[in-house]
Amino acid sequence: MKLLVTGGAGFIGSAVVRLAVARGHHVVNLDALTYAACLENLAPVAQSPLYAFEQADIRDRAALTRIFATHQPDAVMHLAAESHVDRSIDGPGDFISTNVTGTYEMLEAARAYWVAQGRPESFRFHHISTDEVFGSLGATGQFLETTPYDPRSPYSASKAASDHLVQAWYHTYGLPVVMTNCSNNYGPYHFPEKLIPVVILNALAGKPLPIYGDGSNIRDWLYVEDHADALLLVVEKGALGRSYNIGGENERSNLDLVRRLCAILDELRPKASGSYADQITFVTDRPGHDARYAIDPTRIREELGWRPSVTVEEGLRRTVVWYLENEDWWRPLQTRRGVGQRLGVTV
Ligand SMILES: NC(=O)c1ccc[n+]([C@@H]2O[C@H](COP(=O)([O-])OP(=O)(O)OC[C@H]3O[C@@H](n4cnc5c(N)ncnc54)[C@H](O)[C@@H]3O)[C@@H](O)[C@H]2O)c1
Numbered sequence: 001m002k003l004l005v006t007g008g009a010g011f012i013g014s015a016v017v018r019l020a021v022a023r024g025h026h027v028v029n030l031d032a033l034t035y036a037a038c039l040e041n042l043a044p045v046a047q048s049p050l051y052a053f054e055q056a057d058i059r060d061r062a063a064l065t066r067i068f069a070t071h072q073p074d075a076v077m078h079l080a081a082e083s084h085v086d087r088s089i090d091g092p093g094d095f096i097s098t099n100v101t102g103t104y105e106m107l108e109a110a111r112a113y114w115v116a117q118g119r120p121e122s123f124r125f126h127h128i129s130t131d132e133v134f135g136s137l138g139a140t141g142q143f144l145e146t147t148p149y150d151p152r153s154p155y156s157a158s159k160a161a162s163d164h165l166v167q168a169w170y171h172t173y174g175l176p177v178v179m180t181n182c183s184n185n186y187g188p189y190h191f192p193e194k195l196i197p198v199v200i201l202n203a204l205a206g207k208p209l210p211i212y213g214d215g216s217n218i219r220d221w222l223y224v225e226d227h228a229d230a231l232l233l234v235v236e237k238g239a240l241g242r243s244y245n246i247g248g249e250n251e252r253s254n255l256d257l258v259r260r261l262c263a264i265l266d267e268l269r270p271k272a273s274g275s276y277a278d279q280i281t282f283v284t285d286r287p288g289h290d291a292r293y294a295i296d297p298t299r300i301r302e303e304l305g306w307r308p309s310v311t312v313e314e315g316l317r318r319t320v321v322w323y324l325e326n327e328d329w330w331r332p333l334q335t336r337r338g339v340g341q342r343l344g345v346t347v
Contacts, residue, residue: 001025001026001074001075001235001236002025002026002027002028002071002072002073002074002075003020003025003026003027003028003073003074003075003076003077003235004028004030004067004068004071004073004075004076004077005017005020005027005028005029005030005076005077005079006030006031006058006076006077006078006079006080006106007030007031007078007079007080007081008027008029008030008031008042008053008079009029009031009033009037009038009039009041009042010031010036010037010038010041010079010080010083010191011036011041011083011185011189011190011191011194011224012079012128012185012224012227012228013029013031013077013079013080014038014041014042014189015187015189015224015225015227015228016077016079016228016231016232017029017042017045017051018041018042018044018045018228019225019228019229019232020228020232021045021048021050021051022045023232024050025050025232026050026051026052027045027050027051027052028052028053028054028067028071028073029042029051029052029053029054030054030056030058030064030067030080031053031054031055031056031080032055032056032057032058032080033055034082035336035337035338036082036083036084036191038189038191038329038333039053040329041189052071054067054071057102058078058080058098058102058103058105058106059097059098059101059102059105060105061105061108061109064105064106064109065109065112065113068109068110068112068113069113072117074122074123074124075123075124075125075126075235076106076110076124076125076126077126077128077231077235078103078106078125078126078127078128079128080098080102080106081098081099081102081158081159081162082094082095082098082099082155082158083155084155084193084194084343085132085153085155085156085286085344086193086286086343086344087155087338087343087344088153088154088155088158088344089153089154089286089287089343089344089345089346090343090344090346092154092158095154095155095158096154096158096161099155099158099159099161099162100158100161100162100165103127103162103165103166104165106125107125107165107166107169107175110125110175111169111173111175114175114176119174121176121240122176123176124176124177124178124235124238125166125169125175125176125177125178126177126178126179126180126231126234126235126238127162127163127166127177127178127179127180128180128182128231129159129162129163129179129180129181129182130156130159130181130182131143131181131182131183131220131245131247131293131295132151132152132153132155132156132159132290132293133149133150133151133156133159133160133163133181134147134148134149134150134151134181134293135149135150135151135152135156135290136150136152136290136291136292136293137291137292137293137294138291138292139292141294142294142295142296143181143245143293143294143295143296144245144296144299145181145243145244145245145299149163149164152288152290153288153290163179163181163243166179167179167241170240170241171241176240176241177240177241178234178235178238178239178240178241178242178243178244179242179243179244180230180231180234180238180243180244180245180246181243181244181245181246181295182222182227182230182245182246182247182295183219183220183221183222183246183247183248183293183294183295184219184220184221184222184293185221185222185223185224185227186221186222186223186224186315186316186319187223187224187225187315187318187319187322188224188318188319188322188326189224189329190224190319191333192330192333192334192339192340193338193339193340193343195254195257195258196257196261196316196319197323197330198210199258199261199262200261200265200319200320200323201323201330201334202279203261203262203265203276203279204265204269204323204324206279207279208279208280208281209258209262209276209279209280209281210281210283210342211254211255211258211280211281211282211283212254212283212284212285212286212289213282213284213285213286213289214255214282215253215254215255215258215282216253216254216255216291217253217254217289217290217291217292218251218252218253218254218291218292218293218294219251219252219254219257219292219293220247220248220249220250220251220293220294220295221248221250221251221252221257221312221315222246222247222248222250222308223248223308223309223310223312223315223318225310226248226308226309226310227246229306229309230244230246230300230306231246233300233304233305233306234300234304237304238304239303244299244300244303244304245295245296245297245299245300246295246297246300246306247294247295247296247297248295248308248312249295249297249308250308250311250312251292251294252312255280257316258277258280259277259280260313260316261276261316261320262275262276262277262279262280263275263277264316264317264320265320268320268321268324269324283342284345286344286345287344287345
């Protein structure tokens, strides 16, 4: 396939690009290169004849029209977004603009291209979204594809809005769409403002390991390469107009997760004395912090045969090893705007 991947210089998008090229797909990576982007993530494919890069903003319709006409993709995988909840609390405008208006521009550019091509049914617009659109769970239950939307942060509200636009373009215009909603990802190339890299890098620097509130918030963790594998399966085999929840069935409280990372670091890079867990510090909670997310992945497992291949234990170990071995990647990112600062508490 010839895939147009938006946000391919980000954390998940770059994993998709690397895997797609490894599987022999042609990939055009469309990315505006915001603060969250890192072209180094694409070093393994940068010289491949299967890979092309277009620096463009998804809100720029003229650029999108040119890119569709130039590259003639068989499918779009739309990942470009503002993705950090804490930043969405401090500055929701960028989230509305990129995640909502940007998705609208992508849908319209894709629709014009698809119509000009004679409306091929084989075309796919794959919209990549998050489980956060479903809101917050209590102690029990899981998100199904049919769970009503109940977003609570500016980030999740903007993603929910984009999901609704994608459904509307399917029902109204017949654009051949598929959608996925995934739980928290982790793994190599995770930008150093998100919990897992922050914990690893602060631990190594002897800094406090900040845990929001009492650390009881539960997330369902999925290794990023398993997510990329699921996304390629959905774009190739997903049923028209259908959405699929993707999760790792690996629920962990934030406190348990951080303690586990500390234990792995204690083993791989022991401190002169004591444990990295001694650096754990409880800090002011995130406003509106969702208590628990959990995905029921039955649909993608039963209909498409997908299941994760990396356990959370193995994935966390691989991730820690990767950060220990890739300081050249993460060190320069720590000077980017806002990284290392506490964001999202001013309301
Ligand atoms: N990270 C997670 O755990 C997770 C979980 C489920 C779903 N998602 C979704 O997956 C997608 C990718 O997430 P991520 O964690 O890789 O994000 P990320 O922040 O690491 O990367 C986003 C990429 O999009 C690009 N981008 C941002 N605004 C753009 C614009 N206006 N035009 C073009 N490019 C732009 C950035 O330059 C960056 O390369 C997002 O849509 C996100 O909502 C993320």
